[in-house]
Amino acid sequence: MTLSWRTISTDGFDEFKIELPRVPVIPHIRAMTPADIPAGMRLKEIAGWNQTSEDWVRFLEFSPDGCFLAECENRVAGTATTIIYENRFAWIGMILVDPEFRRRGIGRALLEKAVAHLEAEAVPCIKLDATPAGKILYQRLGFEAEYEIERWVLKRDTGNARPVQRPSQDPGAALAMDREIFGADRTALLRSIAGTAPELLVLAPQDKGLAGYAFGRSGSLADHLGPWIARDAVAARQLLADFLERSQRDTIFVDVLTNNSWARALLNQRGFEFSRPLTRMHRGANIYPGQPDLVCAILGPEFG
Ligand SMILES: CC(C)(COP(=O)(O)OP(=O)(O)OC[C@H]1O[C@@H](n2cnc3c(N)ncnc32)[C@H](O)[C@@H]1OP(=O)(O)O)[C@@H](O)C(=O)NCCC(=O)NCCS
Structure with a gap:
């Protein structure tokens, strides 16, 4: 909270501002349910994020006991989601706190709840993709940086472009390759994504396998490209x-x-611009790092 006041001086007003210390709160943290999706949407809209209600449905379907909501003063003050991938590692996402309740310990309480849930499930490694604001919080709870990621954005005019009709493809070959590259099986999640946006699935065939693949999602603000995986520059460009x-x-x-x-x-050539940094972090031994050298782009910070 900021306290500000003005005093009158000979040449006008002087303005003073003091940042008051935030009073910590102990939020009530409970499991999130489908009825809480509108509250989750409200927080992600305040943060300017791209997820849709379908994404919240996915979090709850894949982790019905592992998504959490913080309540303060009878209001939803924050969220956190988790997904376990094959008991190899788990993902924490959607750590969001209402700006009115920030810096009062709610983000930390949600993160601690998510970590405790995953430790109770005996997951050996927890991963996440941190915004600069989140990174401070995660470092304090023992997360270490693995590598850097950047959000790039393309703004274009598609005014006269006609939809390209392409036969929908089976993601099967991509799913087998994805397990090696991501480090764990996420077939159900990728099938769900390909199911809602089949037109955004792109494969780059090579001999009897694939030189690469890309999935896409339609978000509330933009189409999101990812994962975008390629064995070489030619495949990356084509995808x-x-x-x-x-x-x-x-x-x-x-x-x-x-x-x-x-x-x-490649993004530069196509007119994309840098938007903001993210840091992939992990807590616990990173035994299944996958093959990050083949990853052009991740699926998304909320899923890995
Ligand atoms: C990041 C976010 C979740 C933090 O939530 P929060 O409730 O304000 O965090 P907390 O009050 O629990 O703070 C946790 C720790 O981080 C520190 N911290 C939090 N925000 C900070 C900031 N902007 N600058 C410096 N330190 C900060 C606090 O001092 C605290 O440390 P401490 O426990 O040692 O005192 C919140 O700012 C937010 O929702 N941001 C927008 C969405 C986002 O970026 N989410 C993270 C996704 S990876």
């Missing part, structure tokens, strides 16, 4: 071009690994 033809949106989001050899140069 990006195909995706941009298939999407009908004026705005595209993508979260690229900064140490990928091609991704940022």
